[in-house]
Amino acid sequence: MTLVFRLILIAASLLTTYYILKRIRQSKLQIEYAIFWLVFAGILVVFSLFPELIALFTRMMGMQLPVNFIFLFFIFVLMLKLFLTTIELSTLENKVKDLTQEVALLERERQETSIEGGDKPQEP
C-alpha cells in the first residue's frame, strides 16, 4: 500500500466519523441508530490507521488476500444492517397504516355522533 493511498484512507475515515458526529450533534439521529454508525466509523478509522490488523485477521481466517477479508467483512456487516433496517421499515409502515386508519375512524365516529346530535349531515 502506498503512503498516499494510506493517507487518503485515513482522511476519508476521519471525515466520515466527523460527518456522523456532526449529524448526531444536530440531533437528526436517534441514539439507537447513532451507536451503530459511530462504532462503524470507529472500525473504519482503526482499520485505516492499523492495516496490520487486517493482515492478521486475513491470516487467522486462512484467506489469501487482505482485500478479500475487507470485502467479506463489510459486505456482511452492511447486509445485516440492511436486513434489520428492512424489518424496522416494515414495522414503521405498519404503524403509520394503523395510525392513519385510527385517525380516519375517529373522524368518522365524530361525524356520526354530531349527526345523531341533531346537526346537519355534512357533505362529503
Add this chain to the structure above:
Amino acid sequence: MKCLIIIPAFNEEKNIEHVVENLQANYSAYDYVVINDGSSDSTAAICRKRGYSLIDLPVNLGLAGAFQTGLKYAYRKGYDCALQFDADGQHRPEFIASMIEKMQEGYDIVIGSRFVTEKKPGSLRMLGSNLISVATWMTTGKKVKDPTSGMRIFNRKMIGEFALNMNYGPEPDTISYLLKQGATIAEVQVRMDERQAGESYLNLSRSVMYMMRMLLSILLIQNFRKRREVK
C-alpha cells in the same frame, strides 16, 4: 404545586388496577394519567371500564414515546411537575411527597433512589447499575447512586425540554447528559417493591443489550449532543 403522575403501561392488565386504585384511594391530591402503550392485553379496556384517567396510544411506541406523551399532556395542561411512575406496582406512592419537597428546594430532576442511605446489594443487576454510575461519574464528575431507578420527578422546565425534543428518553443516559449540561439532580431515599404480577420486559439478553446501549450512549454519544432548551 400541580403535579401529574404519569403511568406508562404496556401489557399490565394484572397490575394496573391495584396501582391506580391505591393512588385514587390514598393519594387523590395528585392527578394521574395512565398511558396505555398499545398493549395487546386488556389494559386499556380495564382503564375504560373503571373510568381511570387514560391516554390510549393506538400503536406501541416504547417507554420513551409513551412517557413523552404524558409529558406533552402535562406541558399543555400547565403542570408544575411530572412524576414517572411504574404500572407494575414497584413504586410506592408514599415517597412522592418527599420527592416533591426535595424538588422545591430548586432541583430540576429528583430521583427516587434505593441507595442514598442504604447499601447496594451485590447482584448482577446492580453490577449494571454500578457500571452506569461509574460512566456517569466519568463524563460528568457527579455521582448518581441509583441511575436506573424508574421513579423520577421533573420540574416545569424539564417537562418542556423532554416533551419537545428528540433523544430525551427517561433513561440514565439522558440524566447523564443533562447533568453534564448543568441541570441539577437530587436523589431521595425510597423503598421499592418487587413487581406484583406478570412478566418483566427485561430478561437477561435484553438487560445486557440495555446496558451496552446505555454505556455507549453515556460514554460516547452524549458528549457530542447540542442542547436545545425550551424557553
